[in-house]
Amino acid sequence: MSYEPLLERMPTTKLPTFADREGVFGAERPRYAEEATFKIHGGCGLMGICDESGTHMSGEVAIRAMAVQRDRGNGLGGGYAGYGIYPEFPDHFCFHMMYHDIKAKEDAEAIFDRYFVVDLAEPMPTRAVKGISDAPLLWRYFLNPDPHKLEGTEMSPEDFIVHTVMLINSSVDGAFVASSGKNMGAFKGVGFPEEIGHYYLLEEYEGHTWVAHNRFPTNTPGWWGGAHPFTLLDWAIVHNGEISSYGINSRYLEAFGYKCTLGTDTEVAAYLFDLMLRRHKLPLELACKALASPLWSEIDRMPAEEQAVMRSLRAVYGPGMLNGPFAIVLGFNGGMVALNDRIKLRPLVAATQGTTVMVASEESAMREVLDAPDRVWMPNAGEPVIARVQGMDWPIHGDLHLSASEVSCAMTGVEESCETAVEVS
Amino acid sequence: MPISLIQPEYKVEIDYDKCHKCGRCVQQCGWGVYSFNERPIPDDSKCRACHRCVTYCPAHCITIRKNDLAYKENEHWNPGLRKAVWRQAESGGVMLTGMGNDKPYRNIFDHLVLDACQVTNPSIDPLREPMELRTYLGRKPDSVEVESDGNGGYRLAEGDDIARNIQLETPIIFSPMSYGSVSLNVHRSLAMAAQRLGTLMNTGEGGLHADLYPYADNVIVQVASGRFGVNPDYLNRGAAMEIKIGQGAKPGIGGHLPGEKINREVSETRMIPQGTDAISPAPHHDIYSIEDLRQLIYSLKEATGYKPVGVKIAAVHNVAAIASGIVRAGADYVYLDGFRGGTGAAPQIIRDHIGIPIEVAIAVVDQRLRDEGIRNQASIIAAGSIRSSADLAKAIALGADVCAIGSAALMALGCHLCQGCHTGSCSWGITTQKPELTRRIDPEWGAERLVNLVHAWSHELQEILGALGVNAVESLRGSRERLRAVGLDQQTCEILGVKPAGL
Numbered sequence: 001m002s003y004e005p006l007l008e009r010m011p012t013t014k015l016p017t018f019a020d021r022e023g024v025f026g027a028e029r030p031r032y033a034e035e036a037t038f039k040i041h042g043g044c045g046l047m048g049i050c051d052e053s054g055t056h057m058s059g060e061v062a063i064r065a066m067a068v069q070r071d072r073g074n075g076l077g078g079g080y081a082g083y084g085i086y087p088e089f090p091d092h093f094c095f096h097m098m099y100h101d102i103k104a105k106e107d108a109e110a111i112f113d114r115y116f117v118v119d120l121a122e123p124m125p126t127r128a129v130k131g132i133s134d135a136p137l138l139w140r141y142f143l144n145p146d147p148h149k150l151e152g153t154e155m156s157p158e159d160f161i162v163h164t165v166m167l168i169n170s171s172v173d174g175a176f177v178a179s180s181g182k183n184m185g186a187f188k189g190v191g192f193p194e195e196i197g198h199y200y201l202l203e204e205y206e207g208h209t210w211v212a213h214n215r216f217p218t219n220t221p222g223w224w225g226g227a228h229p230f231t232l233l234d235w236a237i238v239h240n241g242e243i244s245s246y247g248i249n250s251r252y253l254e255a256f257g258y259k260c261t262l263g264t265d266t267e268v269a270a271y272l273f274d275l276m277l278r279r280h281k282l283p284l285e286l287a288c289k290a291l292a293s294p295l296w297s298e299i300d301r302m303p304a305e306e307q308a309v310m311r312s313l314r315a316v317y318g319p320g321m322l323n324g325p326f327a328i329v330l331g332f333n334g335g336m337v338a339l340n341d342r343i344k345l346r347p348l349v350a351a352t353q354g355t356t357v358m359v360a361s362e363e364s365a366m367r368e369v370l371d372a373p374d375r376v377w378m379p380n381a382g383e384p385v386i387a388r389v390q391g392m393d394w395p396i397h398g399d400l401h402l403s404a405s406e407v408s409c410a411m412t413g414v415e416e417s418c419e420t421a422v423e424v425s
Numbered sequence: 426m427p428i429s430l431i432q433p434e435y436k437v438e439i440d441y442d443k444c445h446k447c448g449r450c451v452q453q454c455g456w457g458v459y460s461f462n463e464r465p466i467p468d469d470s471k472c473r474a475c476h477r478c479v480t481y482c483p484a485h486c487i488t489i490r491k492n493d494l495a496y497k498e499n500e501h502w503n504p505g506l507r508k509a510v511w512r513q514a515e516s517g518g519v520m521l522t523g524m525g526n527d528k529p530y531r532n533i534f535d536h537l538v539l540d541a542c543q544v545t546n547p548s549i550d551p552l553r554e555p556m557e558l559r560t561y562l563g564r565k566p567d568s569v570e571v572e573s574d575g576n577g578g579y580r581l582a583e584g585d586d587i588a589r590n591i592q593l594e595t596p597i598i599f600s601p602m603s604y605g606s607v608s609l610n611v612h613r614s615l616a617m618a619a620q621r622l623g624t625l626m627n628t629g630e631g632g633l634h635a636d637l638y639p640y641a642d643n644v645i646v647q648v649a650s651g652r653f654g655v656n657p658d659y660l661n662r663g664a665a666m667e668i669k670i671g672q673g674a675k676p677g678i679g680g681h682l683p684g685e686k687i688n689r690e691v692s693e694t695r696m697i698p699q700g701t702d703a704i705s706p707a708p709h710h711d712i713y714s715i716e717d718l719r720q721l722i723y724s725l726k727e728a729t730g731y732k733p734v735g736v737k738i739a740a741v742h743n744v745a746a747i748a749s750g751i752v753r754a755g756a757d758y759v760y761l762d763g764f765r766g767g768t769g770a771a772p773q774i775i776r777d778h779i780g781i782p783i784e785v786a787i788a789v790v791d792q793r794l795r796d797e798g799i800r801n802q803a804s805i806i807a808a809g810s811i812r813s814s815a816d817l818a819k820a821i822a823l824g825a826d827v828c829a830i831g832s833a834a835l836m837a838l839g840c841h842l843c844q845g846c847h848t849g850s851c852s853w854g855i856t857t858q859k860p861e862l863t864r865r866i867d868p869e870w871g872a873e874r875l876v877n878l879v880h881a882w883s884h885e886l887q888e889i890l891g892a893l894g895v896n897a898v899e900s901l902r903g904s905r906e907r908l909r910a911v912g913l914d915q916q917t918c919e920i921l922g923v924k925p926a927g928l
Contacts, residue, residue, distance in 0.1 A: 242546035244894035247906025256794045280568035315561040315587045318899030
């Protein structure tokens with residue numbers, strides 16, 4: 001039994017109970033992946049803001065935009081992702097971790113210690129906030145893959161990170177990776193979003209892009225890992241709605257080696273973006289068209305060349321098409337994209353003011369945050385709103401590619417393939 | 426001794442008080458039930474309960490009843506088994522029958538229920554919103570590669586693979602029924618309906634009559650073990666080609682079309698002498714394993730400038746591995762025929778005891794192809810027997826791309842499932858070549874009824890999609906999360922990949 005990490009935590013959060021944290025009184029550690037094997041239903045609110053000039057803004061902007069949309073959630077989940085927030089570690093991957101207990105932390109850290117060079121490990125700075133309780137152990141790690149270990153795997157650093165995320169989420173009981181990208185981080189938990197924002201001291205961070213989410217789950221006990229945003233590497237996704245095509249979307253992704261451990265629609269959307277943008281190298285506009293396809297009647301009226309592209313996209317990516325009500329904001333290191341479902345069954349409003357692009361579920365958020373918006377509009381169904389920070393390479397997914405052997409391994413069972421892939425070194 | 430120990434199955438009762446004595450029943454019955462002596466006199470033993478006479482009697486005075494003889498109670502030796510023994514003791518032959526397996530095996534479709542949206546996601550009203558059923562049949566690439574067109578748009582970088590797919594406006598096609606087993610007017614009806622519906626009919630193994638050449642874009646041409654009617658011209662007259670390996674009603678055995686059905690036109694279409702029996706061998710004698718199948722698939726593609734080639738198999742125990750091999754052999758679609766599938770003629774013992782349910786076959790094949798990462802390489806057509814739009818929706822949710830209907834299509838043309846197809850005396854003019862019977866189907870009338878049926882099921886499928894909150898059929902396809910099982914055992918649920926209701 002080690003009390004050291006616990007003592008380290010004491011100054012910033014309330015003291016957790018020993019039964020919860022030590023597992024010594026017979027309390028069973030949850031396996032987070034298994035905790036949500038059922039589908040999570042819910043409605044939600046969201047926002048995204050990006051200054052295309054690259055000017056940083058305080059996380060307080062995001063908190064204010066969410067506070068006016070409080071009624072879109074029920075206090076069972078809120079979260080944020082900020083980009084450009086770690087200028088002192090721009091080239092490190094930053095793991096935001098949630099641990100159920102110290103054993104989970106030790107297990108996950110064993111993986112970090114073995115395969116990574118960790119340059120800073122520290123508890124997440126937090127403050128006591130009314131309404132926030134029962135937080136897991138929250139830590140962050142600035143790290144890079146151990147070059148020697150990496151060499152043996154024939155993987156790029158990004159591949160290595162993805163494998164580590166999958167490994168921890170699927171096999172380290174009680175540990176959950178909240179985010180894993182460079183110069184970004186996700187801050188989420190159970191509570192109203194403004195409470196969560198204050199809890200994580202977001203006003204002290206400055207980023208060029210923020211996305212945020214307010215959750216209204218209807219049939220699941222809120223748990224910290226299940227809050228939005230959902231992230232993979234630099235990408236963070238927040239989502240309002242229920243994807244009625246979840247069943248086939250997840251089966252489609254499973255065939256590409258993704259493992260839908262959370263049972264959430266949002267995770268599916270994140271994986272689909274990864275598949276289309278990174279692995280299949282589709283332009284963002286076309287990936288959006290595949291996710292929220294135009295109707296056949298519209299495609300039939302397109303010019304021949306465009307029609308051939310759209311017909312192929314629908315025929316090939318049909319199993320990945322997101323059907324049902326949704327509004328999604330995807331943040332990345334260089335901007336954000338917001339997308340509505342194909343017949344606009346969920347609200348999404350957009351606004352611009354100078355170089356700032358903002359989207360939200362409700363116009364109230366724009367009116368709260370923007371002094372004098374140049375334009376406020378309702379994006380059409382399936383029409384993406386895209387904001388890109390000038391001068392930043394896009395899309396930033398680095399040298400990420402899963403090898404052919406990994407893919408074929410993944411066909412027979414993702415969990416095993418992830419483990420063997422990491423163990424290769 | 427009596428000639429036969431078997432008593433008639435049905436009793437034909439005529440209310441002579443109402444009877445017009447017009448003799449229409451005599452004229453309508455293909456089985457020769459009626460003779461006429463001042464009034465129609467029925468011979469019960471010939472009746473097959475096809476209801477042709479009942480339907481056409483102007484006085485509505487004919488009733489067909491089950492000849493409900495009491496047999497000594499015996500759950501083990503049911504009357505059907507007793508009659509079969511008597512019949513075979515008389516004939517010494519294999520019992521033949523038509524249509525599909527009628528035994529009371531548990532029907533899995535009837536133990537699956539669909540989901541619907543409530544509150545957290547909205548259902549969609551198909552009367553107000555678009556509800557898309559368009560389906561592409563054939564091989565699809567893993568991904569789409571595009572390049573900039575220089576004007577801010579994109580064009581396909583690697584050719585248009587989907588252009589080789591067949592575009593269907595609804596995920597319902599007609600299943601293969603050969604000219605010879607069914608009449609030319611049935612083929613005409615199917616072809617006309619397929620064209621109007623934007624879907625496909627299938628020649629079956631009897632070739633394509635020259636009259637149907639204009640419908641080439643809506644026809645699958647079949648290549649079966651007898652190779653009837655197969656020539657390069659025939660192959661090029663189809664939108665796709667299909668290698669028939671097996672049939673759900675008679676897996677593992679061949680076919681036999683008696684010489685009486687081979688009239689001049691059938692003979693010309695099948696390219697065999699008039700009046701000779703058309704015998705399809707049980708296997709293809711050039712396909713003794715999967716590598717041989719690959720050669721035939723590519724021979725057909727070479728002969729046609731790479732049109733899609735599908736392979737039809739009966740659903741049998743090892744169907745998943747077989748289907749995987751077929752896809753890897755280069756097939757553009759796999760046609761799975763379940764053990765309830767119909768036939769023009771099959772040994773009853775084969776029809777009723779060989780093969781597995783289509784629901785299971787769809788589930789295991791779809792999952793196997795996904796596990797192997799080749800699901801996109803071929804479409805799955807499911808058949809045998811799809812009885813309603815509910816079966817259709819459930820089959821699609823289990824993983825089928827398209828369903829083929831045969832029995833239901835023939836029922837649209839009047840078939841009453843009397844199971845007498847093999848006799849060649851179909852009173853409804855469907856499974857016969859007798860001119861006085863075949864002319865009973867006006868192709869225009871037949872096509873209209875088929876179009877109506879498919880439209881009706883398509884509308885119902887749209888209603889189901891709307892309730893599920895999706896507006897395109899690809900969002901239901903393989904979405905087993907939208908199915909739940911009621912009253913199926915755990916292992917069957919696992920095989921189907923469907924949770925029990927309540928979970």
